[in-house]
Amino acid sequence: MSASLPAAFADLEPFAHLWIGLETMESRYRARQDMPFDALKQFYDTTAPRLADIMAHLDAFGSDTLPSAEARLYRMVLGLVEAAQAVEFFASARLPGAPYPHDVAVGGQAALSD
Amino acid sequence: MTNILSATPEGGFDLGHGMMMPDAAILRDGRVAADSFWSEARHAAERDAIYRRCWLYMVRAEDLPEPGDYVVRNVEICGVSVLIVRGKDDVLRAFHNVCRHRGMPVADGACGKAEAFRCPYHSWTFGLDGSLKAIPNQRRFPALDAGDLGLVPIAIDVFAGFVFINLDPQPGLSLKAFLGGIAPLLEATTLAPFTHRDSLSYDVAANWKAGLDPQYEGYHVGTVHALTIREISVTPANPFSEFRKMAFAGPHAAGWSQGNPSWRPRADRIVQSFAVQTMGALAGRVAGEGYPSAETPASLAIFPNFMIHPGAGGWFTQQHWPLTAQSHRWTAHYYYHAPVTASERLAIAQATAFGRDSGMEDFMVMARQQKGLASGATDSFYYGEAEMLPRHRAAVIRSVLNGAQANMRSAA
Ligand code: FES
Ligand SMILES: [Fe+2]
Numbered sequence: 001m002s003a004s005l006p007a008a009f010a011d012l013e014p015f016a017h018l019w020i021g022l023e024t025m026e027s028r029y030r031a032r033q034d035m036p037f038d039a040l041k042q043f044y045d046t047t048a049p050r051l052a053d054i055m056a057h058l059d060a061f062g063s064d065t066l067p068s069a070e071a072r073l074y075r076m077v078l079g080l081v082e083a084a085q086a087v088e089f090f091a092s093a094r095l096p097g098a099p100y101p102h103d104v105a106v107g108g109q110a111a112l113s114d
Numbered sequence: 115m116t117n118i119l120s121a122t123p124e125g126g127f128d129l130g131h132g133m134m135m136p137d138a139a140i141l142r143d144g145r146v147a148a149d150s151f152w153s154e155a156r157h158a159a160e161r162d163a164i165y166r167r168c169w170l171y172m173v174r175a176e177d178l179p180e181p182g183d184y185v186v187r188n189v190e191i192c193g194v195s196v197l198i199v200r201g202k203d204d205v206l207r208a209f210h211n212v213c214r215h216r217g218m219p220v221a222d223g224a225c226g227k228a229e230a231f232r233c234p235y236h237s238w239t240f241g242l243d244g245s246l247k248a249i250p251n252q253r254r255f256p257a258l259d260a261g262d263l264g265l266v267p268i269a270i271d272v273f274a275g276f277v278f279i280n281l282d283p284q285p286g287l288s289l290k291a292f293l294g295g296i297a298p299l300l301e302a303t304t305l306a307p308f309t310h311r312d313s314l315s316y317d318v319a320a321n322w323k324a325g326l327d328p329q330y331e332g333y334h335v336g337t338v339h340a341l342t343i344r345e346i347s348v349t350p351a352n353p354f355s356e357f358r359k360m361a362f363a364g365p366h367a368a369g370w371s372q373g374n375p376s377w378r379p380r381a382d383r384i385v386q387s388f389a390v391q392t393m394g395a396l397a398g399r400v401a402g403e404g405y406p407s408a409e410t411p412a413s414l415a416i417f418p419n420f421m422i423h424p425g426a427g428g429w430f431t432q433q434h435w436p437l438t439a440q441s442h443r444w445t446a447h448y449y450y451h452a453p454v455t456a457s458e459r460l461a462i463a464q465a466t467a468f469g470r471d472s473g474m475e476d477f478m479v480m481a482r483q484q485k486g487l488a489s490g491a492t493d494s495f496y497y498g499e500a501e502m503l504p505r506h507r508a509a510v511i512r513s514v515l516n517g518a519q520a521n522m523r524s525a526a
Contacts, residue, residue: 025312025463029470048384055388058456066456074456081463084385085471089341095471097478104470105315 005076006069008057012050012076015043019079020072025106032082033101037093044087047080116287117294117364123506127364127513128294129417130167130286134517136509144497146508151321152488157439159515161191164418168365169271169278169285169292171420171433172198176275176306177225178206182242185225186211189281190443191436196268196279197221199228201242206272208279209244209265220265231265240265274301295363299414300422307404308428308449312466315445316473320480322419322442323507325434328476329421330369330413330503332356338479342472349374356500357412365417365510367503373412389464392457393427400451404428415503417510425449426465440484446473 004016018035022028032040047054058066058074066074086093094100116128123141126133140146150156172187184199195211197220211219218235221228230247232239239248244265249255269280271289274297278289293300318325328334332355336348347355349372357369379387397405406424414422423430427450435443448466453459487495497505 025466029467044385051384051388055457055460061456074460077460078463080385081389081460081467084383084464085467088380088383088386089468089471095474095478098474102316102474104474107313107315 004069004072006057006073009050009054009073012047012073015047016072016076018043019076022075022079025078026103028079028082030101030103031079032086033094035093037086037091040083040086040093044080044083047077048084048087051077051080115294116291117296117366119295119361119363121359121361123360123362123367123502123509125362125364127510128287128291129164129365129514130282130292131163131514131517132286134513136506137512137516138509140505140509140512144499144501144505145494146497146505146512148487148490148492148494150508150511151324151484152440154439156515157191157436160436160511163514163517164511165189165191165436166281167286168418169280169289170418171276171278171416172196172208173277174275174305175206175272175277178277180227182227182229183225184221184228186219186221186223187279189435192281194281195219197231197265198270198277198279199242203243206270206277207242207244208268208270210268212266213238213240214246214263214265215249273297274303275306276300276303292364293366293416296366296368296414296416299368299411300416302407302410303414303422303429304404305429305431305449307400307451309452310450310462312448312450312462313446314448314466314470314473315443316477317437317441317443318477318480319441320477320484321440322434322436323504323511324480324483325442325444325477326415326419326421326507327501327504328479329423329432329434330367330415331497331501332371333498333500334476334479338475339472342468342475346374346377347371354500357503360502361411362506365507367415367506368411369413369503370409371412385464386468388457389461389468390426392461393465396427396451396453396458396461399454403451413503415507417507426469427451427462430469440488444473444477 005013022031054077058070061070126135173185178200181200181202187196197209197211200206211221213220213233215236215238218233220231220233230239230241237250241247246260246263269285271278273289335355336344352372358372359370361368379390410424419434421432425448429449432446437443448469450462453462
């Protein structure tokens with residue numbers, strides 16, 4: 001696997017491929033529904049304890065566009081947000097009883113009218 | 115003066131049909147006909163007496179900052195596509211999004227910026243003020259007067275940045291009169307500083323009123339949200355998450371929660387803890403600008419389908435739009451201050467995901483409730499006294515539909 005994350009977070013590399021290609025909240029939510037809970041839990045257990053370090057690293061880049069390795073790291077922690085919903089609240093990848101799969105449309109004005 | 119603010123639900127209301135009283139039996143017993151959530155006849159009656167008559171919230175004025183900015187909103191129950199556009203004179207106007215040639219929608223997509231609206235069928239072109247500007251090959255319409263063929267206008271008005279329309283060609287009362295005593299609470303909803311917004315939409319297999327119900331009662335929270343928000347609102351002193359205060363203004367209502375000021379995220383919830391802490395820091399950075407206060411209702415219900423709540427990072431608004439008798443579309447906006455750091459963006463993502471998932475907990479229940487009611491097993495259901503806001507809404511709608519039937523009878 002080629003290195004895609006900043007060097008300080010190379011140990012998280014095995015999880016990067018799960019999330020770095022997912023650019024929207026909708027796609028991450030769908031990926032969470034598709035992943036086994038154990039995979040989400042393993043990702044969470046490894047990554048969540050590093051969250052403060054990761055965010056301190058990313059915050060140092062200010063508000064403009066992140067370098068590509070940092071952008072991938074950021075996308076991975078957005079994946080962590082979805083994994084955390086599963087691990088911290090539901091002990092399940094999918095909401096118990098929810099239709100599978102389901103999408104919740106996300107967007108600005110455009111999402112809300114058609 | 116109509117729709118006066120009151121601490122009790124018995125006050126009269128006016129939706130433009132004249133002054134009416136909420137149905138006394140429903141207010142007293144909380145007993146509601148089950149078919150009000152599934153019958154086709156009831157759905158059609160609500161369409162005609164409510165959605166074709168009431169002021170309906172559409173969009174924020176700041177979503178249309180410049181001349182030519184437009185949005186399209188569909189009021190599905192009425193089969194109407196509403197085009198709202200800011201004119202060159204800076205005035206907001208609303209039109210039926212229907213070409214006067216042969217009926218094609220003239221504006222594409224949900225929003226955009228236009229110099230004019232050129233119909234995608236035969237290129238009739240309308241100005242931002244709705245007037246018909248050009249008919250290609252006009253000599254083939256020798257008898258038509260282009261001056262009469264502007265887009266059909268829809269009544270529109272703005273209060274405190276909230277843009278409402280009314281599908282009644284002659285609204286029975288002004289937006290201001292419709293809002294009545296609830297207006298100050300709407301005015302205190304300061305969305306403008308919250309320039310970052312996450313917008314969600316989901317079609318729910320349940321009547322639109324089933325969608326509204328859990329947005330203004332706390333009774334379900336301990337059960338439905340046992341895994342999520344229960345710990346935030348259920349306390350030993352308030353085991354059923356009851357409102358500490360309720361108020362009613364005509365058809366509108368508000369409920370104030372008791373809250374749980376000592377709530378903190380569990381320490382082992384690392385991501386939620388980080389998000390809540392970061393959101394607090396963001397609030398400190400913007401010095402409280404525009405935030406809900408202790409006097410903000412947990413649920414502000416603008417009749418018929420608009421709800422406003424304090425949100426994790428600012429505000430949360432939602433609407434429940436009827437689609438069929440047994441389905442509705444939920445549209446929600448989560449408002450936040452503009453994030454500066456990656457941490458703040460992450461905190462917002464967590465807050466929206468949490469809102470989405472706890473919303474989904476409600477939707478799953480509604481869809482099952484819908485099947486139970488539509489099975490015909492029971493002819494009625496009950497709202498308790500702690501569910502007085504939905505009870506009041508049911509009483510208002512019952513009277514409106516009775517009144518509309520009486521009007522029809524007297525006209526016949
Ligand atoms: S329908 Fe619009 S130009 Fe023909
Ligand atoms: Fe709920």
